[in-house]
Amino acid sequence: MTAARPWYLYLLECRDGNWYAGITNDLDARFEAHAAGRGAKYTRAHPPLRVLASRPYADRASASRAEWQLKRQPRARKLAWLQAQPEV
Numbered sequence: 001m002t003a004a005r006p007w008y009l010y011l012l013e014c015r016d017g018n019w020y021a022g023i024t025n026d027l028d029a030r031f032e033a034h035a036a037g038r039g040a041k042y043t044r045a046h047p048p049l050r051v052l053a054s055r056p057y058a059d060r061a062s063a064s065r066a067e068w069q070l071k072r073q074p075r076a077r078k079l080a081w082l083q084a085q086p087e088v
Contacts (some may be wrong), residue, residue, distance in 0.1 A: 004058075004059070005025050005026075006025070006056035006057060006058060007023055007024065007025050007056070007057045007058075007059060007060050007062070007063035007068050008023065008024055008025070008027045008054045008055065008056055008057070008063065008069045009021065009022075009023050009052070009055050009057060009063050009066045009070060009082065010022055010027055010030070010031075010051055010053070010054040010055075010056065011023065011051070011052040011053050011070070011079065011082055012031070012034065012043070012048040012049075012050070012051055012052065013039065013048065013049050013050050013051075013052050014043065014046035014047060014048050014049065015027060015046065015047045015048070015049055016046055018046055019075065019078060020034075020040070020042055020043055020048065021067055021070050021071055021078070022039075022040065022058075022067065023060070023063040023066075023067050025060070027051065027054055031048065031051055034047075034048045035047065035048055044058060052064065052079055052082075053079055053083050054082075055082055055083075067079075068080070070082055
């Protein structure tokens with residue numbers, strides 16, 4: 001039996017300097033979707049340049065809770081907060 005794929009919380013840097021956070025179970029495909037304008041409505045208007053950071057989580061629910069917590073952080077702490085989270 002194959003292990004379940006992890007979910008990822010990710011933080012993108014957009015072309016205008018803004019950051020975008022989201023979750024996915026396929027980080028490469030999701031970034032490509034954002035870059036091609038098929039991702040979130042926000043990234044269609046603010047195309048991403050790169051993934052600043054990502055963190056794996058065991059399931060969608062835990063990744064979603066972490067996304068909620070990340071979005072509550074001030075911008076100055078978001079990257080450090082994401083990088084400091086324990087790995088799953």
